[in-house]
Amino acid sequence: xxxxxxxxxxxxxxxxxxxxxxxxxxxxxxxxxxxxxxxxxxxxxxxxxxxxxxxxxxxxxxxxxxxxxxxxxxxxxxxxxxxxxxxxxxxxxxxxxxxxxxxxxxxxxxxxxxxxxxxxxxxxxxxxxxxxxxxxxxxxxxxxxxxxxxxxxxxxxxxxxxxxxxxxxxxxxxxxxxxxxxxxxxxxxxxxxxxxxxxxxxxxxxxxxxxxxxxxxxxxxxxxxxxxxxxxxxxxxxxxxxxxxxxxx
Amino acid sequence: xxxxxxxxxxxxxxxxxxxxxxxxxxxxxxxxxxxxxxxxxxxxxxxxxxxxxxxxxxxxxxxxxxxxxxxxxxxxxxxxxxxxxxxxxxxxxxxxxxxxxxxxxxxxxxxxxxxxxxxxxxxxxxxxxxxxxxxxxxxxxxxxxxxxxxxxxxxxxxxxxxxxxxxxxxxxxxxxxxxxxxxxxxxxxxxxxxxxxxxxxxxxxxxxxxxxxx
Numbered sequence: 421x422x423x424x425x426x427x428x429x430x431x432x433x434x435x436x437x438x439x440x441x442x443x444x445x446x447x448x449x450x451x452x453x454x455x456x457x458x459x460x461x462x463x464x465x466x467x468x469x470x471x472x473x474x475x476x477x478x479x480x481x482x483x484x485x486x487x488x489x490x491x492x493x494x495x496x497x498x499x500x501x502x503x504x505x506x507x508x509x510x511x512x513x514x515x516x517x518x519x520x521x522x523x524x525x526x527x528x529x530x531x532x533x534x535x536x537x538x539x540x541x542x543x544x545x546x547x548x549x550x551x552x553x554x555x556x557x558x559x560x561x562x563x564x565x566x567x568x569x570x571x572x573x574x575x576x577x578x579x580x581x582x583x584x585x586x587x588x589x590x591x592x593x594x595x596x597x598x599x600x601x602x603x604x605x606x607x608x609x610x611x612x613x614x615x616x617x618x619x620x621x622x623x624x625x626x627x628x629x630x631x632x633x634x635x636x637x638x639x640x641x642x643x644x645x646x647x648x649x650x651x652x653x654x655x656x657x658x659x660x661x662x663x664x665x666x667x668x669x
Numbered sequence: 670x671x672x673x674x675x676x677x678x679x680x681x682x683x684x685x686x687x688x689x690x691x692x693x694x695x696x697x698x699x700x701x702x703x704x705x706x707x708x709x710x711x712x713x714x715x716x717x718x719x720x721x722x723x724x725x726x727x728x729x730x731x732x733x734x735x736x737x738x739x740x741x742x743x744x745x746x747x748x749x750x751x752x753x754x755x756x757x758x759x760x761x762x763x764x765x766x767x768x769x770x771x772x773x774x775x776x777x778x779x780x781x782x783x784x785x786x787x788x789x790x791x792x793x794x795x796x797x798x799x800x801x802x803x804x805x806x807x808x809x810x811x812x813x814x815x816x817x818x819x820x821x822x823x824x825x826x827x828x829x830x831x832x833x834x835x836x837x838x839x840x841x842x843x844x845x846x847x848x849x850x851x852x853x854x855x856x857x858x859x860x861x862x863x864x865x866x867x868x869x870x871x872x873x874x875x876x877x878x879x880x881x882x883x
Contacts, residue, residue, distance in 0.1 A: 431737040438744065442751050449758055456762035464765065489765075 463489045465518060466496040469552050472567035472580040473543055475499060484597055499543045500552075506538040506664055517541065522556050522657075523563075538660055550577055553661055557653025560645040561585045564594065568658060572668050574608040576618070581650065591646030602629045602637040608658060610635060615662045617655035620647035673802070680802040684810035686877075690783045691814040692870045693880065697783040701815055702862040704774050708831055711819030713760075713767060715812025717775060719805065721752045722784050726804030729792035736793075745788045746779070753778045783811055818865045826856030 424430060467486035470476065475495065477485035487495055503517035517539040529536040541552040548571055556565040562584035569577040579600050586592040593599055603618065610616045616635040624638045639647040673681070690696045704710045728748050729736075736744050757775045760768035768775070778784070787807050792800040823829055828836040828846075837844015839852055855861050874880045 425735065425737045426739070431739055434735070434737050435740060435743075438747060442747055446751060446754055449755060453758050453762040457758070457765075460761065460765035 460489075462519070463492050466492045468580045468582065469518065469541060469554075469567050470495060470499060472552050472569040472578045473499065473545060473550055474569070474578045478597070482597060484595065484600075500541045501544060502542040504540045504542065506540060506661070508535045509663075511664065514539075522554050522565075526556065536660070540661065540664070545577070548572075551661075551665075553658055555653045555657035557649050557656065559583050559586045559594075559649040560591050560643075561587070564646065564649050564653065566650075566653070568603075568654065570608065570658075570665075572665070574615075574662075574665055576603050576606045576608065579603040583646070586646050587643070590640065590643040593640050593643060594646060594650060599637075599640060605632045606637060607633045607635060608654075615659050617651065617658065620651045622647075677799065677802055680799060681806035681809070684803075684806040685813060686810075686873070687880065689810045689814065689873075690786075690807050691811055691866060692873055694783075694786075696786055697781050697811050698863070698866070700774060700777060700781055701811075701818060701866060702859040703777075704771070705815055705819040705822055705862050705865075706826065706857045707823045707829075708816070708819040709767075710771055710774070711815045712812075713771060714774060714778075715808070715815050717756045717760075718778060718781065718784070718811055719808040720756060721749065721778055722787060722808040723801050723804035725749055725752050725784060726787055726792040726800040727797045729788045730795060730797040730800035733793050733795075741793065742785075742789075745785060748788070749779050749784055783807055814866065814869060817869060818862055821865055822856045822862060825853050826861070828852050 425434075467489070470492065471484070471486055475487060477487050486492070500518075502513055503515055504511050505514045505517050505520070518541060520537055520539045522539070525536050525538075528534050539554060543550050543552065550569050550571060552567050552569045554565070554567050556563065558564065564581065564583040564586065566579060566581035568579050571577055581594045581600060583592060583594060586594065606618055608615060608617060611633065619636040620639045621636040622639045622644070624634075624636050626634065626636070627638050629637055684690055687693070691698065691701055700714065704714050725748050729745060732744070753775065756778070757768070760771070760775065787804060791803045795803070820830070824835070828834060828839055834844075836850065837846045839846050
Protein backbone atom coordinates (compact mmCIF):
# COMPACT_ATOMS: atom_id res chain seq x y z
CA UNK A 421 0.00 0.00 0.00
CA UNK A 422 1.49 3.26 -1.06
CA UNK A 423 1.02 6.19 1.26
CA UNK A 424 0.18 9.54 -0.21
CA UNK A 425 2.97 11.51 1.39
CA UNK A 426 1.76 14.77 -0.13
CA UNK A 427 -1.48 14.94 1.80
CA UNK A 428 -1.66 17.72 4.38
CA UNK A 429 -3.07 15.45 7.07
CA UNK A 430 -0.19 13.01 6.57
CA UNK A 431 2.35 15.82 6.79
CA UNK A 432 0.90 17.05 10.07
CA UNK A 433 0.73 13.58 11.62
CA UNK A 434 4.28 12.84 10.50
CA UNK A 435 5.54 16.06 12.07
CA UNK A 436 3.77 15.38 15.35
CA UNK A 437 5.02 11.80 15.60
CA UNK A 438 8.56 12.84 14.72
CA UNK A 439 8.64 15.57 17.35
CA UNK A 440 7.32 13.17 20.00
CA UNK A 441 9.87 10.48 19.15
CA UNK A 442 12.83 12.85 18.98
CA UNK A 443 11.71 14.68 22.10
CA UNK A 444 11.51 11.55 24.19
CA UNK A 445 14.85 10.21 22.92
CA UNK A 446 16.61 13.44 23.87
CA UNK A 447 14.82 13.82 27.18
CA UNK A 448 15.76 10.26 28.11
CA UNK A 449 19.37 10.80 27.13
CA UNK A 450 19.69 14.09 28.97
CA UNK A 451 18.27 12.75 32.21
CA UNK A 452 20.31 9.55 31.90
CA UNK A 453 23.57 11.45 31.55
CA UNK A 454 22.73 14.19 34.03
CA UNK A 455 24.49 12.60 37.03
CA UNK A 456 27.71 12.33 35.02
CA UNK A 457 27.48 15.89 33.72
CA UNK A 458 26.76 17.21 37.21
CA UNK A 459 29.71 15.31 38.63
CA UNK A 460 31.96 16.85 35.98
CA UNK A 461 30.75 20.32 36.92
CA UNK A 462 31.36 19.60 40.61
CA UNK A 463 34.88 18.32 39.91
CA UNK A 464 35.60 21.42 37.88
CA UNK A 465 34.58 23.64 40.79
CA UNK A 466 36.73 21.63 43.20
CA UNK A 467 39.66 21.84 40.80
CA UNK A 468 39.24 25.61 40.54
CA UNK A 469 39.08 26.09 44.31
CA UNK A 470 42.15 23.93 44.84
CA UNK A 471 43.93 25.74 42.02
CA UNK A 472 43.42 29.08 43.75
CA UNK A 473 44.99 27.55 46.88
CA UNK A 474 48.03 26.59 44.85
CA UNK A 475 47.19 22.90 44.63
CA UNK A 476 47.63 22.08 40.98
CA UNK A 477 49.74 20.19 38.47
CA UNK A 478 51.55 23.28 37.17
CA UNK A 479 54.99 21.82 37.83
CA UNK A 480 57.15 21.81 34.72
CA UNK A 481 54.70 23.60 32.43
CA UNK A 482 53.73 27.17 31.74
CA UNK A 483 50.05 26.31 31.31
CA UNK A 484 47.26 26.02 33.83
CA UNK A 485 47.10 22.36 34.86
CA UNK A 486 44.52 21.16 37.38
CA UNK A 487 44.99 18.08 39.47
CA UNK A 488 43.32 15.17 37.71
CA UNK A 489 39.58 14.59 38.06
CA UNK A 490 39.92 11.14 39.61
CA UNK A 491 41.95 12.55 42.51
CA UNK A 492 40.20 15.87 42.97
CA UNK A 493 37.37 14.69 45.23
CA UNK A 494 39.76 13.13 47.80
CA UNK A 495 42.16 16.05 47.62
CA UNK A 496 39.30 18.48 48.08
CA UNK A 497 37.87 16.78 51.17
CA UNK A 498 41.29 16.46 52.78
CA UNK A 499 42.47 20.00 51.99
CA UNK A 500 39.33 22.02 52.58
CA UNK A 501 38.84 21.38 56.26
CA UNK A 502 35.86 23.64 56.84
CA UNK A 503 33.20 25.24 54.72
CA UNK A 504 31.17 28.12 56.04
CA UNK A 505 28.07 29.98 55.03
CA UNK A 506 28.04 33.57 56.18
CA UNK A 507 24.61 35.17 56.53
CA UNK A 508 24.90 38.66 57.86
CA UNK A 509 26.66 38.23 61.20
CA UNK A 510 25.72 34.57 61.51
CA UNK A 511 28.41 32.08 60.48
CA UNK A 512 27.53 28.42 60.15
CA UNK A 513 29.40 25.39 58.89
CA UNK A 514 28.01 23.62 55.85
CA UNK A 515 29.90 20.87 54.04
CA UNK A 516 28.10 21.67 50.81
CA UNK A 517 28.73 25.40 50.84
CA UNK A 518 30.81 25.08 47.66
CA UNK A 519 27.67 24.12 45.76
CA UNK A 520 25.98 27.45 46.51
CA UNK A 521 25.22 29.16 43.21
CA UNK A 522 26.51 32.68 43.73
CA UNK A 523 24.76 33.89 40.61
CA UNK A 524 21.39 32.98 42.13
CA UNK A 525 22.38 34.47 45.48
CA UNK A 526 23.32 37.68 43.75
CA UNK A 527 19.94 38.05 42.07
CA UNK A 528 18.04 37.11 45.22
CA UNK A 529 20.01 39.73 47.16
CA UNK A 530 18.42 42.46 45.03
CA UNK A 531 15.50 42.06 47.37
CA UNK A 532 16.68 44.10 50.36
CA UNK A 533 15.01 41.83 52.92
CA UNK A 534 17.07 38.82 51.76
CA UNK A 535 20.29 38.09 53.61
CA UNK A 536 22.75 36.82 51.07
CA UNK A 537 24.44 33.50 51.82
CA UNK A 538 28.18 33.87 51.33
CA UNK A 539 30.18 30.67 50.96
CA UNK A 540 33.71 30.54 52.35
CA UNK A 541 36.14 27.63 52.29
CA UNK A 542 38.89 27.15 54.82
CA UNK A 543 41.93 25.03 54.17
CA UNK A 544 45.43 24.75 55.51
CA UNK A 545 48.70 25.31 53.75
CA UNK A 546 52.11 25.27 55.44
CA UNK A 547 50.40 25.36 58.81
CA UNK A 548 48.53 28.57 58.03
CA UNK A 549 44.79 28.74 57.46
CA UNK A 550 43.86 29.81 53.93
CA UNK A 551 40.42 31.07 52.95
CA UNK A 552 39.00 30.70 49.45
CA UNK A 553 36.28 33.08 48.29
CA UNK A 554 34.23 32.72 45.10
CA UNK A 555 33.67 35.86 43.05
CA UNK A 556 31.62 36.64 39.99
CA UNK A 557 31.24 39.62 37.68
CA UNK A 558 30.93 40.88 34.14
CA UNK A 559 33.60 41.00 31.47
CA UNK A 560 33.27 42.58 28.04
CA UNK A 561 30.95 40.01 26.47
CA UNK A 562 29.76 37.70 29.17
CA UNK A 563 30.20 36.56 32.74
CA UNK A 564 33.60 36.21 34.38
CA UNK A 565 34.16 34.46 37.67
CA UNK A 566 36.89 33.10 39.84
CA UNK A 567 38.18 32.07 43.24
CA UNK A 568 40.54 34.06 45.44
CA UNK A 569 42.60 32.44 48.18
CA UNK A 570 43.61 34.79 50.99
CA UNK A 571 45.25 34.41 54.37
CA UNK A 572 43.97 35.85 57.67
CA UNK A 573 45.27 39.35 56.93
CA UNK A 574 43.64 39.31 53.48
CA UNK A 575 46.86 38.92 51.54
CA UNK A 576 46.20 37.01 48.32
CA UNK A 577 47.75 33.54 48.18
CA UNK A 578 46.50 32.62 44.74
CA UNK A 579 43.64 33.19 42.34
CA UNK A 580 41.80 31.42 39.61
CA UNK A 581 39.79 33.21 36.93
CA UNK A 582 37.58 31.90 34.19
CA UNK A 583 35.22 33.44 31.67
CA UNK A 584 32.31 32.48 29.46
CA UNK A 585 33.20 34.29 26.28
CA UNK A 586 35.93 36.94 26.43
CA UNK A 587 37.90 37.79 23.30
CA UNK A 588 40.51 35.10 22.56
CA UNK A 589 44.02 36.47 22.88
CA UNK A 590 42.85 39.56 24.80
CA UNK A 591 40.25 39.31 27.58
CA UNK A 592 40.42 35.52 27.53
CA UNK A 593 44.01 35.82 28.79
CA UNK A 594 42.74 36.40 32.33
CA UNK A 595 42.80 32.64 32.76
CA UNK A 596 46.47 32.43 31.82
CA UNK A 597 49.25 31.88 34.31
CA UNK A 598 51.10 35.12 33.62
CA UNK A 599 48.06 37.15 34.63
CA UNK A 600 46.81 35.07 37.55
CA UNK A 601 50.27 34.56 39.06
CA UNK A 602 50.65 38.33 39.46
CA UNK A 603 47.95 38.38 42.11
CA UNK A 604 49.80 36.18 44.58
CA UNK A 605 51.16 38.21 47.47
CA UNK A 606 49.08 41.32 46.70
CA UNK A 607 47.39 42.98 49.66
CA UNK A 608 43.65 43.56 49.56
CA UNK A 609 43.78 46.04 52.46
CA UNK A 610 45.89 49.19 52.45
CA UNK A 611 48.37 49.97 55.18
CA UNK A 612 45.63 51.50 57.35
CA UNK A 613 43.59 48.32 57.11
CA UNK A 614 40.94 49.75 54.78
CA UNK A 615 39.64 47.48 52.02
CA UNK A 616 40.98 48.62 48.64
CA UNK A 617 40.67 45.52 46.46
CA UNK A 618 43.03 44.99 43.56
CA UNK A 619 43.08 47.41 40.69
CA UNK A 620 43.90 45.83 37.32
CA UNK A 621 45.71 48.95 36.20
CA UNK A 622 47.08 50.35 33.00
CA UNK A 623 50.15 52.50 33.41
CA UNK A 624 50.83 50.73 36.66
CA UNK A 625 54.56 51.22 36.02
CA UNK A 626 55.13 47.93 37.77
CA UNK A 627 55.12 45.30 34.99
CA UNK A 628 57.24 42.88 36.98
CA UNK A 629 54.78 43.24 39.84
CA UNK A 630 57.36 43.97 42.50
CA UNK A 631 55.24 46.24 44.67
CA UNK A 632 52.89 43.92 46.53
CA UNK A 633 51.17 46.48 48.72
CA UNK A 634 50.07 48.89 45.98
CA UNK A 635 46.66 47.18 45.54
CA UNK A 636 47.30 46.93 41.81
CA UNK A 637 48.47 44.45 39.19
CA UNK A 638 49.46 45.17 35.63
CA UNK A 639 46.60 45.00 33.10
CA UNK A 640 46.59 43.01 29.87
CA UNK A 641 47.05 45.28 26.85
CA UNK A 642 43.87 45.39 24.76
CA UNK A 643 41.68 43.93 27.49
CA UNK A 644 40.61 47.09 29.33
CA UNK A 645 36.95 46.17 29.88
CA UNK A 646 37.71 42.61 31.00
CA UNK A 647 40.40 43.96 33.34
CA UNK A 648 37.96 46.50 34.77
CA UNK A 649 35.52 43.62 35.25
CA UNK A 650 38.13 41.74 37.28
CA UNK A 651 38.78 44.86 39.37
CA UNK A 652 35.05 45.34 39.92
CA UNK A 653 34.29 41.76 40.91
CA UNK A 654 37.16 41.67 43.39
CA UNK A 655 36.03 45.01 44.83
CA UNK A 656 32.35 44.09 45.10
CA UNK A 657 32.41 40.42 46.09
CA UNK A 658 35.44 40.23 48.37
CA UNK A 659 34.37 43.34 50.23
CA UNK A 660 31.35 41.49 51.63
CA UNK A 661 33.73 39.19 53.50
CA UNK A 662 35.73 41.97 55.17
CA UNK A 663 33.56 42.05 58.34
CA UNK A 664 34.18 38.33 58.80
CA UNK A 665 37.94 38.71 58.44
CA UNK A 666 37.90 41.55 61.03
CA UNK A 667 36.49 39.04 63.53
CA UNK A 668 39.41 36.66 62.92
CA UNK A 669 41.99 39.01 64.34
CA UNK B 670 34.55 -10.18 -4.16
CA UNK B 671 35.13 -8.76 -0.74
CA UNK B 672 32.84 -7.18 1.76
CA UNK B 673 32.18 -4.25 -0.51
CA UNK B 674 31.28 -4.32 -4.18
CA UNK B 675 33.25 -2.10 -6.51
CA UNK B 676 30.46 0.44 -6.62
CA UNK B 677 30.22 0.50 -2.83
CA UNK B 678 33.91 1.02 -2.23
CA UNK B 679 33.80 3.87 -4.75
CA UNK B 680 31.25 5.52 -2.45
CA UNK B 681 33.80 5.53 0.36
CA UNK B 682 36.98 6.20 -1.59
CA UNK B 683 35.80 8.91 -3.97
CA UNK B 684 35.14 11.57 -1.32
CA UNK B 685 38.56 10.88 0.21
CA UNK B 686 40.36 12.19 -2.86
CA UNK B 687 38.81 12.93 -6.25
CA UNK B 688 35.50 14.14 -4.93
CA UNK B 689 36.57 15.49 -1.57
CA UNK B 690 33.86 17.64 0.04
CA UNK B 691 36.30 20.34 1.09
CA UNK B 692 38.86 20.54 -1.67
CA UNK B 693 36.65 19.69 -4.66
CA UNK B 694 33.10 20.54 -3.64
CA UNK B 695 34.29 23.37 -1.34
CA UNK B 696 31.71 22.59 1.35
CA UNK B 697 32.21 22.76 5.10
CA UNK B 698 34.91 25.41 4.83
CA UNK B 699 33.60 27.42 7.77
CA UNK B 700 34.32 24.79 10.39
CA UNK B 701 37.56 23.84 8.67
CA UNK B 702 38.79 27.37 9.35
CA UNK B 703 37.49 27.69 12.87
CA UNK B 704 38.77 24.66 14.70
CA UNK B 705 41.97 23.61 12.97
CA UNK B 706 44.42 25.73 14.97
CA UNK B 707 45.31 22.56 16.87
CA UNK B 708 45.33 18.89 16.01
CA UNK B 709 43.23 17.58 18.89
CA UNK B 710 40.02 19.54 18.24
CA UNK B 711 40.40 18.76 14.53
CA UNK B 712 40.38 15.04 15.27
CA UNK B 713 37.45 15.26 17.67
CA UNK B 714 35.50 17.32 15.15
CA UNK B 715 36.30 14.76 12.44
CA UNK B 716 35.09 11.88 14.60
CA UNK B 717 31.92 13.75 15.56
CA UNK B 718 31.11 14.53 11.94
CA UNK B 719 31.77 10.91 10.92
CA UNK B 720 29.23 9.85 13.53
CA UNK B 721 26.62 12.47 12.71
CA UNK B 722 26.87 12.09 8.94
CA UNK B 723 26.95 8.30 8.69
CA UNK B 724 24.19 7.73 11.24
CA UNK B 725 22.17 10.64 9.88
CA UNK B 726 22.43 9.32 6.33
CA UNK B 727 21.13 5.93 7.46
CA UNK B 728 18.24 7.47 9.38
CA UNK B 729 17.22 9.69 6.46
CA UNK B 730 17.58 6.79 4.05
CA UNK B 731 15.37 4.56 6.20
CA UNK B 732 12.73 7.24 6.26
CA UNK B 733 13.12 8.27 2.64
CA UNK B 734 9.80 6.76 1.53
CA UNK B 735 7.73 8.18 4.34
CA UNK B 736 9.12 11.70 4.65
CA UNK B 737 6.55 14.19 3.32
CA UNK B 738 8.37 16.10 0.60
CA UNK B 739 6.92 19.42 1.76
CA UNK B 740 8.76 19.32 5.07
CA UNK B 741 11.77 17.22 4.14
CA UNK B 742 14.34 19.96 4.87
CA UNK B 743 12.89 20.44 8.35
CA UNK B 744 12.94 16.68 8.93
CA UNK B 745 16.60 16.57 7.87
CA UNK B 746 17.35 19.45 10.18
CA UNK B 747 15.71 17.67 13.10
CA UNK B 748 17.74 14.53 12.46
CA UNK B 749 21.02 16.49 12.38
CA UNK B 750 20.08 18.49 15.45
CA UNK B 751 19.17 15.35 17.40
CA UNK B 752 22.44 13.63 16.55
CA UNK B 753 24.44 16.74 17.37
CA UNK B 754 22.77 17.07 20.75
CA UNK B 755 23.59 13.41 21.44
CA UNK B 756 27.26 14.04 20.59
CA UNK B 757 27.28 17.16 22.75
CA UNK B 758 25.72 15.42 25.76
CA UNK B 759 28.04 12.42 25.50
CA UNK B 760 31.09 14.66 25.31
CA UNK B 761 29.86 16.65 28.32
CA UNK B 762 29.48 13.44 30.29
CA UNK B 763 32.66 11.63 29.27
CA UNK B 764 35.10 14.27 28.02
CA UNK B 765 34.20 17.43 29.89
CA UNK B 766 37.35 19.49 29.30
CA UNK B 767 37.25 18.69 25.60
CA UNK B 768 33.61 19.67 25.38
CA UNK B 769 34.43 23.01 27.00
CA UNK B 770 37.12 23.58 24.40
CA UNK B 771 34.92 22.66 21.47
CA UNK B 772 31.80 24.19 23.04
CA UNK B 773 30.20 26.12 20.24
CA UNK B 774 31.71 24.19 17.36
CA UNK B 775 29.89 20.96 18.19
CA UNK B 776 26.64 22.89 17.93
CA UNK B 777 27.84 24.28 14.64
CA UNK B 778 27.94 20.80 13.10
CA UNK B 779 24.23 21.43 12.52
CA UNK B 780 25.10 24.11 10.02
CA UNK B 781 27.82 22.08 8.33
CA UNK B 782 26.77 22.22 4.70
CA UNK B 783 28.26 18.79 3.92
CA UNK B 784 25.69 17.11 6.14
CA UNK B 785 22.56 18.70 4.68
CA UNK B 786 24.12 18.30 1.25
CA UNK B 787 24.57 14.53 1.59
CA UNK B 788 21.12 14.06 3.14
CA UNK B 789 19.45 15.90 0.31
CA UNK B 790 21.60 14.67 -2.56
CA UNK B 791 22.23 11.07 -1.57
CA UNK B 792 20.36 9.63 1.39
CA UNK B 793 16.91 10.67 0.15
CA UNK B 794 17.37 8.59 -2.99
CA UNK B 795 19.46 5.62 -1.90
CA UNK B 796 19.30 2.51 0.28
CA UNK B 797 20.55 2.61 3.90
CA UNK B 798 23.77 0.63 3.34
CA UNK B 799 24.90 2.79 0.42
CA UNK B 800 23.90 5.90 2.35
CA UNK B 801 25.97 4.74 5.31
CA UNK B 802 29.02 4.26 3.09
CA UNK B 803 28.45 7.60 1.42
CA UNK B 804 28.21 9.32 4.79
CA UNK B 805 31.29 7.56 6.07
CA UNK B 806 33.26 8.45 2.96
CA UNK B 807 32.27 12.09 2.88
CA UNK B 808 32.80 12.62 6.59
CA UNK B 809 36.17 10.88 6.37
CA UNK B 810 37.15 13.04 3.40
CA UNK B 811 36.19 16.11 5.41
CA UNK B 812 37.99 14.82 8.49
CA UNK B 813 41.12 13.98 6.54
CA UNK B 814 41.49 17.56 5.32
CA UNK B 815 40.73 18.85 8.82
CA UNK B 816 43.49 16.70 10.30
CA UNK B 817 46.03 17.68 7.62
CA UNK B 818 45.28 21.37 8.13
CA UNK B 819 45.32 20.97 11.92
CA UNK B 820 48.66 19.18 11.76
CA UNK B 821 50.40 21.93 9.80
CA UNK B 822 48.77 24.79 11.69
CA UNK B 823 49.70 23.44 15.10
CA UNK B 824 53.20 22.40 14.04
CA UNK B 825 54.12 25.66 12.31
CA UNK B 826 52.03 28.00 14.45
CA UNK B 827 52.76 26.73 17.95
CA UNK B 828 55.59 24.26 17.38
CA UNK B 829 53.59 21.54 19.09
CA UNK B 830 51.56 18.45 18.19
CA UNK B 831 48.78 17.37 20.57
CA UNK B 832 50.33 19.96 22.91
CA UNK B 833 53.72 18.22 22.96
CA UNK B 834 56.63 20.48 22.17
CA UNK B 835 58.06 18.56 19.21
CA UNK B 836 60.29 21.38 17.99
CA UNK B 837 61.77 22.25 21.36
CA UNK B 838 60.81 24.99 23.79
CA UNK B 839 60.33 28.45 22.30
CA UNK B 840 60.84 30.22 25.63
CA UNK B 841 63.86 28.24 26.81
CA UNK B 842 65.33 28.25 23.29
CA UNK B 843 65.98 24.55 22.99
CA UNK B 844 65.73 22.26 19.98
CA UNK B 845 65.10 24.06 16.68
CA UNK B 846 64.60 27.35 18.49
CA UNK B 847 68.26 27.28 19.57
CA UNK B 848 69.32 27.88 15.95
CA UNK B 849 66.98 30.82 15.49
CA UNK B 850 63.72 29.16 14.36
CA UNK B 851 60.57 31.12 15.16
CA UNK B 852 56.92 30.02 15.27
CA UNK B 853 54.79 31.54 12.56
CA UNK B 854 52.08 33.35 14.52
CA UNK B 855 50.00 33.72 11.37
CA UNK B 856 49.35 30.00 11.34
CA UNK B 857 47.10 30.15 14.40
CA UNK B 858 44.81 32.72 12.73
CA UNK B 859 41.82 31.48 10.68
CA UNK B 860 42.87 32.99 7.31
CA UNK B 861 45.92 30.72 7.24
CA UNK B 862 43.61 27.70 7.28
CA UNK B 863 42.13 28.94 4.02
CA UNK B 864 45.62 29.26 2.56
CA UNK B 865 46.57 25.76 3.73
CA UNK B 866 43.36 24.40 2.18
CA UNK B 867 44.28 26.28 -0.98
CA UNK B 868 47.71 24.64 -1.02
CA UNK B 869 46.12 21.20 -0.60
CA UNK B 870 43.80 21.92 -3.54
CA UNK B 871 46.81 23.02 -5.59
CA UNK B 872 48.76 19.86 -4.81
CA UNK B 873 45.74 17.68 -5.53
CA UNK B 874 44.96 19.28 -8.86
CA UNK B 875 48.50 19.28 -10.11
CA UNK B 876 48.67 15.54 -9.43
CA UNK B 877 45.37 14.80 -11.12
CA UNK B 878 44.83 16.96 -14.20
CA UNK B 879 41.30 15.66 -14.66
CA UNK B 880 40.16 17.71 -11.68
CA UNK B 881 41.02 21.00 -13.34
CA UNK B 882 37.97 22.75 -14.73
CA UNK B 883 38.14 24.80 -17.89
